[in-house]
Amino acid sequence: MKRRDFVQYAGMGAGAMMMPSLLLGNDIPAEALLEPGMDTVLKKKMADVALNTAKSMGATYADARIGRYLNQYVFTREDKVQNVVNTESFGIGIRVIANGTWGFSSTNDVTEDGIKKATQHAVSIAKANSKIQKEPVVLAPVQGHGEVSWKTPIKKDFKEVPISEKVDLLLNANAAAMENGANFVNSALFMVNEQKYFASTDGSYIDQDVHRIWPTFNVTAIDRQAGKFKSRQALSAPMGMGYEYMDGLESEKLSGPEGIKLYNRSYDIVEDATMAAKQAKQKLTAKSVEAGKYDLVLEPNHLGLTIHESVGHPLELDRVLGYEANYAGTSFATLDKWESKDFNYGSDIVNLIADKTQEGSLGAVGYDDEGVKTKKWDLVRNGTLVNYQAIRDQVHMIDQNESHGCCYAQSWEDVQFQRMPNVSLEPGKEKYSLQDMIKDVDKGIYILGRGSYSIDQQRYNFQFGGTLFYEIKDGEIVGMLDDVAYQSNTQEFWNSCVKICDKDDYRLFGSFFDGKGQPSQVSAVSHGSSTSRFNGVNVINTGRTI
Known part of the structure; x- marks a missing residue:
């Protein structure tokens, strides 16, 4: 498959x-x-x-x-x-x-x-x-x-x-969606x-x-007369939690613009399905985006996937060394870039960390599958590449003598090997909300949720879509957009990061079935961030053909 x-x-x-x-x-x-x-x-x-x-x-x-x-x-x-x-x-x-x-x-x-x-x-x-x-x-x-x-x-x-x-x-949840305009x-x-x-x-x-x-x-939702249909996925995140996640007790604490609900450590699936049906119907008549350069406001449920593909995978040491190649390629972040001690991965506000201890995350455990006590460490600090993800039989290759504690096997019958820990973007240090960020944008797009994506074999050139798109003009959201995807490369993209909301906006995205290796194994991993702004990113229209 x-x-x-x-x-x-x-x-x-x-x-x-x-x-x-x-x-x-x-x-x-x-x-x-x-x-x-x-x-x-x-x-x-x-x-x-x-x-x-x-x-x-x-x-x-x-x-x-x-x-x-x-x-x-x-x-x-x-x-x-x-x-x-x-x-x-x-x-x-x-x-x-x-x-x-x-x-x-x-x-x-x-x-x-x-x-x-x-x-x-x-x-x-x-x-x-x-x-x-x-x-x-x-x-x-x-x-x-x-x-x-x-x-x-x-x-x-x-x-x-x-x-x-x-x-x-x-x-x-299904009934709520159907009552509010969903066809399926x-x-x-x-x-x-x-x-x-x-x-x-x-x-x-x-x-x-x-x-x-x-x-x-x-x-x-379907427009039968126009012969069109649009879908909207859940805005939930997989979590390392119990069934209390489904109680929806904290969902009212986070609200985005346009009445959008945002979810963190608690999820209201009925509320989200209700919104999803209404938004799927809105997408049927949403304005198709004009291709060009935009400032992108990316919320955590969306940005987590970009972090996963452009930071998490390329900084796996086995991929860097070429040991992992057949499943999704190697990495542009080769050892010479790390050895130079000044490789510019992103702007100076970009701090990307690996953390196997973060409560509520999918990757949180006390000890990895080699018996190493888990920890938190820097991958990118102030925009500079400073480390990788490595396990017991790898760290000597980067002149370190302590495993990072990120070895994992998907089951007892599979051999453990290096897997991605939780990889996250640190929130901004100064008080700064999503509403503040939108006010500071003249021409931009607010993107929520995951969508289709593509990235090359070195985890460098990429294209990402999303679930929902809203046009920002002169500091205000003016309506929904459709057919949006952005293109960039890893270094250019992370260097265009100019602002990150504070810790109050911090949320987790997750991948429940992240694949790697041959024979392939899956693992679960989270990526945290606050809403972040990336200036001057190239946006294409995915609905138009040449």
Whole structure:
């Protein structure tokens, strides 16, 4: 399946039938989601079987990850439930270094015999690989943490909320959209709980309980006489939270211009669906944009995707080094640019950070899948490239001796590798609101939400669309626009950033199914920002042909 098709299907009702089996696991009844699973005493015992077996066979390092992955997906369309999916996946992955080379194996036979066989397989793979390995693996040191635990700070566990309540919420959102002019609407609710246990020969035994949630929908309005249709996606963001995200308790605190509602750590799906139907109808008669240079006011739900593609991916060290190339290319941000210590990634107000600790984000965990305690670090400071994203066997390549803690595997049966942490744009330091920003724009466009996009194989030249577009003239929004996309390159774009709203406007965007690697794996990651202004960006009209 093509990447963009996967992303689209993953958000819609048909998605359950199109998703890889590893995301779905084995079908189980909903009540089985509440079963406690293997206790930590037994997990430690099973993990030690892997570690001791690996050492007895000559491995100099080993780690074991016991994972129980629980998923619940609900899909609806108009007044019908299309599917409810409850799945569980359980097993162990063992990674070793023998003769200076990595080996990996996994099994769902989580017994002493099953684990011994998988570990022996992993060591055999490492020893076989070592015959062609040119240089031994170099691991950054990690001090063992002993027995520790971490849990996503949730208020309401989705597994304890009746399915009927979730279905009713989605159907109420669909009904609200239909009552306000939508011709079609489908909605989905993705909920994930990862119960992960990590143990290593470094002396760590780490138990983590990770929760994520993503409500989404797509509303379509049709003008049958004109033969046109327009759609509007949800303005929600996937979050590292419990079901409390669906309570909508904080949605009234954030309001944009033109009565637009903005959502942060709480989401009102019925309210958003109501707005979506009205806005989809408005898009049918919206003015088509005149191509040219505009000052762009980009809200966080939109800017997050641009950050993801033009900052997050190009600053992955494996992509920079060319180790990751077949899946979405390499990177323009090569080592010589970082080594110069003065590569101008953006304007001097641009500060881009990586952070695996940010509460509410999709990437928030206490420890990564190598047992490294997670942290926050700079990627771009005052516009200058200062660092990358790297894991234990990479950081020595950039003369550092501490992993950044961004190693991740999508499941127990996949080997962990470098994945994007939360990558975010720091808010402005002075008090400055969205309304202040719009007042300062003479000729511009306010863009909300995600849309189609394209970026080249070095993550440099790109084009981004959006969900909603509003024309700004002389400091005021004067109406809706359509057929908008902007073109730039990464360095030019980030150097055109002239103003960033303060922390009161800061919000998260997220990607629930971000793909990378071969065989491909997905991960979940957030990108935070405040509304930001980029001056003199080239805007094209996507609705006109030459």
